[in-house]
Amino acid sequence: MEAASIPVRRSSRAKRLVQPLAFLGTPTALLLAFFLAPMLVMLGVALDRGLLDGGTGFNLTLTNFTDVISDPLNRKVALTTFEIATAAMLVQLIVAVPLAYVIAFKAGRWQVPILLFLVLADELNPMVRIYAWRMLLGREGLINEGLMSIGIISQPIDALLFSQFAVTVVLSTSYLTYTVIPIYGAMKAIDGNVFEAARDLGAGWWTTTRRVLLPLIAPGIFISLLLVYVPLFTDFASPALVGGTSGYMLGNVVNDYVLEAGDLNRGAAMSIIMLVLSALFALVAYRLARINRLES
């Protein structure tokens, strides 16, 4: 009897193991095909010597990576990009946290309309949004004209447009929706009584924000950083259109490698390096935000 029951149990165990794998297989295959396969193709291009360097067929080399990393120009642009992206991210967090707080705890029945408005604002074509900013910040834009009409300035402020300031402003608003919504989600999970408890214990608004609110919304901030901070490094349309001669960023470098120099190999190498740095950043952010709170 015992000998006969063993194959049945084995068959049942195998079925239990294979069945979920089989049903997960289709989405996994799609993920592999549409995400991993292009990444592997890009890695292959980055590891190829390339036509520009006289290569024919596939010639394995790390030269593209070493060239990109050792180029002092790229390091300089990376620093500028870091400064602009970090400034834009900070501005967004400074705007997003109070905005998410108002939506989550104060907006009442306006909660959904405000969220809908944020989503709709994000649907606006990015080029239209950038050109709208040019109309606002330009020499003859609404801000300069307004300030001149009330006598605060006598000459237009040129630095409002075609400057790093303009790039920071445009980037800050371009991704605001993706910054607000995860933080809002984290706030909705907070029991409002904790704020009352903090007040009862004598905490002011700043202490409550610092010791209660921010730690509890840390996972939301982490998600925002992942969704927004990383893409900020690769943006090239905003610096190209409002940066003038001072908004050259890493996204523009990749763009120039591929579309101007025709150097797909170094462009791919640069993109892979940025991807790896993004992954490292995500790991650091994970540790800092202690996202395991979500699990608990």
Add this chain to the structure above:
Amino acid sequence: MSPARALGLTGVLVAGIVSLTGCGGSTGTDSVAPPPADPDAAATGTLSVFAYQDSITDELLDPFREANPDLDLKTAGFGSNDEAAAKMAGGFRADVVEACLDEMSAFTDRGLLRPIDPAGIEDWDDLVFRDAEGVRDGSEVLVVPLSAGPQGLIYDADEIRPGEIDSFADLFDPAYAGRVALEADYALPAIAETALTLGIEDPMNLTPDQLDEVTQKLIDNREQFRSLWRSDADVVNLFRSGEIALADGGPGLTERIRDTGVDARWVAPEERPLSWVCGFAITSDAENTDAAYELIDWLASPEAQAIRADDGYVVTNPKAVPLADPAARKTADPKSIADAIPETEPPDYQEWVRAFREFQAQ
């Protein structure tokens, strides 16, 4: 669904998608494309054209569509030849592509073009620039020159008095600081123009020292430039919004700026303007070479060239000049750029690109 069937479906999906991902390489040929046996027969099938937007306007293509009602003409636009070549190398398929003589290597290095038999182009012997550098690779014709233009200076006459601007050096004049834009969609114009302001006589063949000198001048004068323009629409907007009063560009672009109400004027600089020539080529992956020849033949005809003339371009077929609008004839005449400095691809163009990046990264 049984696990076995789900696994099987997964396998089919992976195989299918991976095989699709693997597509895209050029499977083309480098033999001369044969002209149509009957050049008068209407073209049929599908023809894909990849070009600058202003070369595939309805005004220019509608007469061709009407003459070939059974042909499905598909068009797609690009912003630069490097972009076009990168997309084609990545698998984008077209039968005909627009190529400029100063950027031919973007296509030829990747084997993207198929030689053309000039006998298939009725007006070939009338075309000027047919012997220009870049048209041929050895003895084989790769591109039929179809449009040209000078690169000089555009200024807003409401802000700058006519006669004040007469040199590329004016782009660097402190009197216009913060009111100047420089072309930046590719590195060549800005570097060549700056070289001319430094008294360098052959701006297409800079020595490394000269290139360094040009780069340094651009960097030293960075504050001079309000912006860098990357498309026609971009520079039109810069003038219209009052951001700039002076830029580099051509007469066709000046016309577009004037259309927006700005009193833009074009002037040929005393150093001599630069000049560009672009044309259409048949790709190595072309499937409908008969239709490709017929399209290029139409675009080289005096009638089509007259349409380009009215758009502010220099024609390559002089027979088109009398057919053009009288106001456009002077600009359209190929003689108007006879003294210009032809834009040719510098042998060390990668260094030029790097130099221009260095300027932008400051």
